[in-house]
Amino acid sequence: MTPDSVAAAARPVSLTPRVLLLAMLLAVLLLYHATFWTMLEIWSRSQTFAHGFLIVPISIWLAWRQRARLAVLPPQASLTGLLLLAGCGLAWLLANAANVQVVEQYAATAMLPACVWAILGWPAVRLLAFPLAYLFLAVPFGEVFIEPLIDFTASFTVAALQLTGIPVFRDGSNFYLPSGSWSVVEACSGLRYLIASLALGALFAHLNCHSRGRRLAVMAAALVVPIIANGVRAYLIVMLGHLSNMRLAVGIDHLVYGWLFFGLVALVLFWCATRWRERPLAAATATPTVASRPAASIRVLLASLAIAALWPGLAWLHRDEAAAAMPAAPLALAAPPGWQKLEAPPAWRAPVAGHPLQWLASYRQETGKVNLQLSWFARQAPDAELLTHQAQPYGETWSLLQHQKRTIKVGGRGLTVREAMLGHGGERMLVWRFYRQGGVTTANPVLVKLLLARGKLLGTRQDGADLIVSTAYDELAPPPRPQLQAFLQAALPMIEQRLQELPHER
Template identity: 85%
Template structure:
């Protein structure tokens, strides 16, 4: 009798005779749909920001990518025994309270983070901690869809202006700085929001996190790639600004002063991103080979 019980306990979750397991996925989908419906205004405010701001346009890709990453783990998820967690319900209550406070204070970004965090909380409440661990990265990746980062605009603009002035002085070009305005003998330049590099930084972080997750196993290497994805775009944007100013200066303000200014910027960012991931690929780790599950022994 003990042998039979032990054998049943070792069976994959998909083979356990538990009718509740068949209801787990539909219950989760209904819960996720309910969150999206109840907080549709908050989620719609995110979509509106994606559509009108190039800085946050990457948000349109985050949800499909997260869904694809979760789909890739469907086999591991199917092998789990679903154990609903009361901590998920508590977390949902706390997030609902946070959303109400943010709504009363009109702090939109907190509303958006609270509503987004309710989606992983639903997974925890219905499927339990094992499922959250399996889906940890797809669930965390969803938070990159929240339009956030404008608080870093001023520091990034200041860094870009300082870097450009220092590079110009090192190459013997006279420059006078007044705040974010630069004056050269051939013309004047302004380091504005589009020159801050915030859109490059956010896009690089989203790409770097995805690349690190798919190509590395160790946490140290993943963190190293993500750190590089944060630091390299900031430095590269300074170089980009300097090269554009130099191009305009050497061409007597005939080049890099109009639409080509933005085109050169995106081309330069693309080259930097390709170089970054090409270097990172030299240390990529092969995926772990999973041992085949032995068939249950006959009783």
């Protein structure tokens, strides 16, 4: 009997489980359509993540290439797959309650391979491992790397300029040359180059390499080369502007040169990678399958449907219909002991999402002036919450120079704050930021989200506050940390008491 005749004989046996799998995958797409729709919206509006439109059809094509081998695999319904599907659903529910969109998207995407595992079994997952894993590249993730990439690009450019003999002064992500000033912004971070290179590198390694070592080498090159190339690109653009007396590479041609350079780097990278190509492996000979039991596959499908439908149902029961509701009571604070409230409000404030109750005030003591920005949310929604991505988290004027976490002593206890040093010309500003979510004071964003999810799912407190204290100082002076610590020592107990007194819904 030939392999083709074996596959043909096996097709009627394996057709039913595969059809059931397709039905289950469609059900997941429908049940979690809102989550998948947010992914599509991001692909359509962001050039960084527009590759998502290609990832999905490529994954489908890669899976289709394995159809003959998949047809002869005996379906093996798996309890492990059902447990994985339940775990993904729980993760989706927690992320939905905590408004963590990227975790929602990863959890919903992970349900697709979990369905394959539950209905067809581990052999099918192993056969389709790459197409299923490649789907995760469609999730729009990576903004967390923007700041490190900006810092690397700025450091690389400044170092290269200094090696060239050009005098340069760096101030955070801004640097100044005799011919003009430059700034490394989000679009110059190289994130879109990195993501595009990773997607292309993974596909190239899968199609052209078979040994694990060569695949890892191609992937490592696809990660490292675009980061270094983006630094070279930024240096060349600055040099072009400097040598042309700021006539070239300062407008739209800046972006054109960048994409041309990236295209050249990608071409060279994958041309070099072709030297590592390996001959295709011989196709494995198909073997007869054992008869499957349609009733077992249907039972697994029904169990998978029940598990997948459970979590959107729970989310619907705990939906927030009045997420933006705010109490009528004003948010007012008395001056802390030993501090005098000034009439003029702070000149600087951090942008926040939505329209929370706010208290903006400046206080003075003998040691100097401290600004307080307190934002309180009775409830939180994706467009009105404590933690959300801001294109300009410190406003249009100030740029971030340095940030870290710092633990200070306040009232005999340790308080962790997120410290940021901002710059604007010769001015500096020291900013401490932390949160109070559901009655817990913390600077840990993950804990804030977990507390929010707990409040929504268990019906406990959901209110949250964003606390920011700041003070300006001269760039030649040391950061006035004792000044902020003295203010929190006097003000934090009364702030926490006032937040506890504010009306909150459950």
